[in-house]
Amino acid sequence: MMKDIAGMIIPTYDDMLEAHARIAPHIHRTPVLTSSFFNDLTGAQLFFKCENFQKAGAFKVRGATNAVFGLSEEEAAKGVCTHSSGNHALSLSYAAGRRGIPCHVVMPRTAPTAKKEAVRGYGGTITECEPSTSSREAVFAEVQARTGGDFVHPYNDPRVIAGQGTCSAELMEQTDGLDMVIAPIGGGGMISGTCLTLSTLAPEVRIIAAEPEQADDACRSFRAGHIIADDAPETIADGLKVPLKELTWHFVSNHVTDILTASEEEIIAAMKLTWQRMKIVIEASCAVPLATILKNRDRFAGKRVGVIITGGNVDLDTLPWIR
Amino acid sequence: MMKDIAGMIIPTYDDMLEAHARIAPHIHRTPVLTSSFFNDLTGAQLFFKCENFQKAGAFKVRGATNAVFGLSEEEAAKGVCTHSSGNHALSLSYAAGRRGIPCHVVMPRTAPTAKKEAVRGYGGTITECEPSTSSREAVFAEVQARTGGDFVHPYNDPRVIAGQGTCSAELMEQTDGLDMVIAPIGGGGMISGTCLTLSTLAPEVRIIAAEPEQADDACRSFRAGHIIADDAPETIADGLKVPLKELTWHFVSNHVTDILTASEEEIIAAMKLTWQRMKIVIEASCAVPLATILKNRDRFAGKRVGVIITGGNVDLDTLPWIR
Numbered sequence: 001m002m003k004d005i006a007g008m009i010i011p012t013y014d015d016m017l018e019a020h021a022r023i024a025p026h027i028h029r030t031p032v033l034t035s036s037f038f039n040d041l042t043g044a045q046l047f048f049k050c051e052n053f054q055k056a057g058a059f060k061v062r063g064a065t066n067a068v069f070g071l072s073e074e075e076a077a078k079g080v081c082t083h084s085s086g087n088h089a090l091s092l093s094y095a096a097g098r099r100g101i102p103c104h105v106v107m108p109r110t111a112p113t114a115k116k117e118a119v120r121g122y123g124g125t126i127t128e129c130e131p132s133t134s135s136r137e138a139v140f141a142e143v144q145a146r147t148g149g150d151f152v153h154p155y156n157d158p159r160v161i162a163g164q165g166t167c168s169a170e171l172m173e174q175t176d177g178l179d180m181v182i183a184p185i186g187g188g189g190m191i192s193g194t195c196l197t198l199s200t201l202a203p204e205v206r207i208i209a210a211e212p213e214q215a216d217d218a219c220r221s222f223r224a225g226h227i228i229a230d231d232a233p234e235t236i237a238d239g240l241k242v243p244l245k246e247l248t249w250h251f252v253s254n255h256v257t258d259i260l261t262a263s264e265e266e267i268i269a270a271m272k273l274t275w276q277r278m279k280i281v282i283e284a285s286c287a288v289p290l291a292t293i294l295k296n297r298d299r300f301a302g303k304r305v306g307v308i309i310t311g312g313n314v315d316l317d318t319l320p321w322i323r
Numbered sequence: 324m325m326k327d328i329a330g331m332i333i334p335t336y337d338d339m340l341e342a343h344a345r346i347a348p349h350i351h352r353t354p355v356l357t358s359s360f361f362n363d364l365t366g367a368q369l370f371f372k373c374e375n376f377q378k379a380g381a382f383k384v385r386g387a388t389n390a391v392f393g394l395s396e397e398e399a400a401k402g403v404c405t406h407s408s409g410n411h412a413l414s415l416s417y418a419a420g421r422r423g424i425p426c427h428v429v430m431p432r433t434a435p436t437a438k439k440e441a442v443r444g445y446g447g448t449i450t451e452c453e454p455s456t457s458s459r460e461a462v463f464a465e466v467q468a469r470t471g472g473d474f475v476h477p478y479n480d481p482r483v484i485a486g487q488g489t490c491s492a493e494l495m496e497q498t499d500g501l502d503m504v505i506a507p508i509g510g511g512g513m514i515s516g517t518c519l520t521l522s523t524l525a526p527e528v529r530i531i532a533a534e535p536e537q538a539d540d541a542c543r544s545f546r547a548g549h550i551i552a553d554d555a556p557e558t559i560a561d562g563l564k565v566p567l568k569e570l571t572w573h574f575v576s577n578h579v580t581d582i583l584t585a586s587e588e589e590i591i592a593a594m595k596l597t598w599q600r601m602k603i604v605i606e607a608s609c610a611v612p613l614a615t616i617l618k619n620r621d622r623f624a625g626k627r628v629g630v631i632i633t634g635g636n637v638d639l640d641t642l643p644w645i646r
Binding site for chain 1: 354356375376380595598599601602603604605635639640642644645
């Protein structure tokens with residue numbers, strides 16, 4: 001079903017539907033929460049799609065599971081591999097574990113111990129690299145050549161984007177119509193999946209991406225009309241440091257209405273307020289959409305807004321508001 | 324409907340049903356969450372009734388709302404009053420605010436600023452006392468005499484117990500049969516409501532109370548056959564420091580199967596693990612049941628166990644695992 005456009009394999013709405021059927025036995029249909037406190041505060045009606053309650057603690061498991069369970073028996077026998085220091089590493093390990101196939105992950109030596117333990121807990125095998133692009137690429141090339149595993153990119157992969165698109169399909173089923181959906185943007189996997197699904201299912205819904213000011217490469221790309229990649233942005237929203245790639249740029253440039261940004265301080269305040277008032281543990285990355293809603297109240301007031309809470313894998317020993 | 328036994332007004336099952344109809348417009352029917360991680364860890368099937376998502380952040384709003392909305396117009400005009408440094412103060416203020424009547428709360432001068440601000444946010448009026456029983460009683464007597472407000476005790480009140488009983492009524496509807504229900508015990512309001520409801524609705528369900536080792540007065544009372552009250556117990560589970568009173572003792576002594584205890588270290592570990600794996604913010608008090616399940620695995624393995632997560636009002640600036 002995937003369309004080949006300009007040398008890229010673009011996933012279609014049917015790919016998303018297929019992905020949903022494929023991954024349903026392995027993922028949660030996460031709940032949508034509302035908060036009268038945040039509705040009063042923003043003047044909008046917010047519908048929080050809680051992927052922090054997802055298997056492996058993040059939406060990334062949707063795309064990873066779609067890739068893993070879409071492999072033929074022959075392909076699957078060699079396993080999968082990827083590079084990631086975050087939720088994609090956990091998610092791919094989880095999915096591979098469910099299928100009973102090997103999963104090799106290249107992670108920087110400096111990645112948090114908790115993340116490494118979680119990957120191992122799901123049965124993934126870690127090969128460490130230095131925390132630099134050149135080291136990661138060299139080590140990953142070696143691992144891929146040695147294992148022959150299928151490379152599942154964290155976001156620039158049509159199977160992954162089709163998988164992430166299942167999230168907004170559920171969100172639309174769980175709500176009674178929306179005016180907007182807002183999600184954080186890093187590499188653009190979730191936003192691309194959202195575009196893929198909504199452009200067919202509910203093209204009237206505006207899609208807003210939210211990004212840290214300190215890692216605003218997607219916002220600048222959007223304004224410039226071509227991909228701008230930053231070298232090493234620093235932000236508390238550590239899931240959002242990676243740049244757009246050609247596949248996600250395709251969706252962002254065609255379907256996103258706007259990209260809004262928030263400062264580090266605003267992100268941390270929104271994160272803490274969400275823990276306090278909604279009693280849910282969310283990552284800093286997930287607080288970026290709420291932070292941008294709070295500072296652009298006029299854009300959202302009176303609207304029905306789906307907010308994708310992307311994950312809840314937080315190091316509880318070092319919270320950004322406790323110094 | 325309430326029965327007068329030995330000079331006490333004992334709430335009945337019908338009172339609980341009436342309470343449920345009365346409070347339904349003002350409270351959340353909170354969700355029941357499950358966790359494959361905790362099921363694997365304990366060998367039991369756990370059903371977490373999430374009162375941390377409740378209005379005002381705790382189950383206490385059930386009893387408080389039942390008391391407030393059960394008042395006649397004439398009684399209501401004078402408002403309500405209570406003494407509490409915790410969730411009952413918030414809950415009564417919330418309920419009184421919904422009905423538009425005054426709420427006076429006596430709180431120790433030393434109570435957390437965040438709690439005081441929350442009470443005021445809901446429209447409650449605070450009168451401060453010194454952090455001692457004698458000061459609290461003197462100040463409260465003055466406030467009650469001055470305002471003429473109806474005294475809603477945090478737990479030793481039949482209207483409050485009938486209200487708390489609505490929680491396990493929902494839990495039974497939301498699950499497909501349970502072998503046990505476990506909840507924390509302090510003054511015994513939640514456990515008494517659970518006894519009230521289950522002794523009629525599902526008398527086969529065993530009711531287990533969970534208590535901090537360092538505030539184990541209910542456990543010692545249960546073994547001794549009469550109320551033992553500690554003077555000033557110290558525990559991280561600050562909602563559980565108060566002693567049983569005659570009404571809650573009636574239910575505990577007649578219907579509770581057992582009272583289990585956990586150490587401070589075990590409580591903190593269970594609390595942190597719940598945040599980590601379930602991505603929900605729970606108070607230390609709510610972690611006591613899980614802590615006792617983890618240390619008494621044999622008692623719970625193979626059983627379907629309802630676990631009441633009583634509240635989520637936590638000071639995020641001082642977490643017990645961050646020193």
